[in-house]
Amino acid sequence: MSDKPYNLLITRLSAIGDCIATLPMAAAIKAAMPNARITWAVSCAARQLLEICPDVDRVISVPKRYLRTPSDLMAMRRQLREQPLDCVLDPQSLTKSAALGWMSNAPLRIGFAKPRGRELAPWMNTVSVDSDPELHVIDAQAELLRPLDIVPGKPQFNLNIPDDVSQWAQQHVMESVGDPNPVIMNPGAGWDSKMWPAERFGQVAAWLRNEHKIPTLIVWAGQRERELAEQIRQVSGDTAVLAADTSLVQLAAVLKQAKLFLSSDTGPMHLAVAVGTRCVTLHGPTRPELSGPYGPEHLSIQKARFDGTSRQRRSADNWSMRAIEVVDVCAGLTQMLSRSSRAAA
Known part of the structure; x- marks a missing residue:
């Protein structure tokens, strides 16, 4: 027009x-x-x-x-x-x-x-x-x-990550975990009701190392998430490693290196989607079909759903997230890793 x-x-x-x-x-x-x-x-x-x-x-x-x-x-x-x-x-x-x-x-x-x-x-x-x-x-x-009169095609996330930042991320990931493509996880969330227990993230990290020989890198932002990341590291028996403190642009470059990204419904999840990384996401007070990772290449896990108002869901405790067991997440990761293996074959 x-x-x-x-x-x-x-x-x-x-x-x-x-x-x-x-x-x-x-x-x-x-x-x-x-x-x-x-x-x-x-x-x-x-x-x-x-x-x-x-x-x-x-x-x-x-x-x-x-x-x-x-x-x-x-x-x-x-x-x-x-x-x-x-x-x-x-x-x-x-x-x-x-x-x-x-x-x-x-x-x-x-x-x-x-x-x-x-x-x-x-x-x-x-x-x-x-x-x-x-x-x-x-x-x-x-x-x-x-x-x-604009009819959009497939959603595009166009981010021009500077070459020096990409090079830094590749080097940082390799130096941190000895693998260019680890599983990356983030324990944070904007609402407490969307938090999955840190000790369960740690158990998943230990399982990834023991069962699949895959290292885990933990990305974090702020003091609270750093404390959660430390707890994950301890529970994992030091198989999970804390990433450096990053800017959002650096985080985008780091997430692009991930074999898979594991988190709840949070900003880094959307950033992982934007840079083309496949996600396994955990949901309780939010519905993955409405705000989860966009596209069929991702996997969302939800075992209980809290259907209150936005204010009620925000202020609730994380009971709906605690309904997701470690075994559920390990099964989801196994499914996604098997997809990767078939694609590589």
């Missing part, structure tokens, strides 16, 4: 995993409109990844509580109006994301209708798109492109 917008703003502020899951939207826009200029507003560490995404032309950092601080609010308004915007795409569809589009003065602001669109977002956006609540988040976000 001749009147397709040229200057577009994506308002996906957080979280890291959700920002990664939105990368295919930017790729689909660029594939359909190669001359489009995409600006992305973000308020989390995902900025590091957006800066190496060739589909994103400009990144705007948004203070997390900008709506509560008049000076931040006015600064964001000025920044958003530095260049005229034709369209805003609001996959987050919360007040804090929709308000950016509203302040930008863009004539076309596309977000979700309820229930995906929440708070004031459906009223602040000019077009509200109905979306099947049973769609995976990546497929749901693709529906926001319908008003632009």
Whole structure:
């Protein structure tokens, strides 16, 4: 269509995993409109990844509580109006994301209708798109492109990892575990209810070494995850090794080296998917068909499901994750490793 917008703003502020899951939207826009200029507003560490995404032309950092601080609010308004915007795409569809589009003065602001669109977002956006609540988040976000007559193909996660970072990751993995392609695991999660017990990760790492002669590398971020990683190492009998503290770009390069990646529903899982690493993921308070690793090459394990509201699921304990036993995870890893063996043959 001749009147397709040229200057577009994506308002996906957080979280890291959700920002990664939105990368295919930017790729689909660029594939359909190669001359489009995409600006992305973000308020989390995902900025590091957006800066190496060739589909994103400009990144705007948004203070997390900008709506509560008049000076931040006015600064964001000025920044958003530095260049005229034709369209805003609001996959987050919360007040804090929709308000950016509203302040930008863009004539076309596309977000979700309820229930995906929440708070004031459906009223602040000019077009509200109905979306099947049973769609995976990546497929749901693709529906926001319908008003632009864009029909996305297979989701693409375009990240240009610098060569020096890739070389560092290859060397670091080899020096850490003596294998260029270990199993990599991450014990963290944004919600306590999504945490699988660290001691079980350690038992899985010991099993991988004893049964398959495969080493394990543990990636982590922050003091809490480092403590969990140390616990995993101890339980594994030192068969699991802690990776270095990494940036998100370094983490992407490290994950690309993995034979398999094991974690709960968390940001590093989406990053592993983005760099083409196969995942075994553990789910309790979230549904893998909605927010798990995208594509049939991955394996998700869920033994109990908690179907409360988002707030209830976030604040619950991890009983639904504890329903997953070590034997369940070992069976899943065996299945995925056998796929690798057949593919190699």
